Amino acid sequence: YLFFLFARKSVIQLDLANTKKALIVPAFETLRYRLSFPKSKAELLSMLDMGTLFTFRYHVWTKGHAPTNFAKWRTATTPYRVEWEADFEPYVVVRKDCPEYDRRFVGFGWNKVAHIMELDAQEYEFTVLPNAYMIHMPHAPSFDITKFRSNKQYRICLKTLKEEFQQDMSRHYGFAALKYLTAENNS
Helix, strand or coil, X not given: CHHHHHHHHHHHHCCHHHCCEEEEECEEECCCCCCCCCCCHHXXXXXXXXXXXXXXXXXXXXXXXHHHCXXXXXXXXXXXXXXXXXXXXXXXXXXXXXXXXXXXXXXXXXXXXXXXXXXXXXXXXXXXXXXXXXXXXXXXXXXXXXXXXXXXXXXXXXXXXXXXXXXXXHHHHHHXXXXXXXXXXXX
């Protein structure tokens, strides 16, 4: 409920209905199965400092949320812009007429990365909300992530789909999409 209030206020203040913005909701996680959800940013920061919470996927996939700039978020009182980086996959609030997720990426892998890349190619502005946050709770691994981890063919198929997606981006966006190919080769 608190997130909804923060997000609704931000959607109105940042004129989401009339601009190409993707509002980033900073993501955190806990390794505990039971957690009292922090009722304020100050409480969340205290939990971070105590080691009850962590930035999302800090231990396995920092690239996915690093551009959010959690150090800046700690003290931010106003929304701030961040730039797209390779493998960026934040949770976002966008207008309903934004590009849809690419249907090639079902199961585990690259659905959010591809979506954020498409938003960037369409010149969406990535704006981090300073007082909104979400917390991922632990759960059993999904069938698809288990397959990704254990099945080489699954990983090969995902790699093929990624390459296909990047080629489609190049055809559709031309020169502007070169940064996605370069970033992929460097990551």
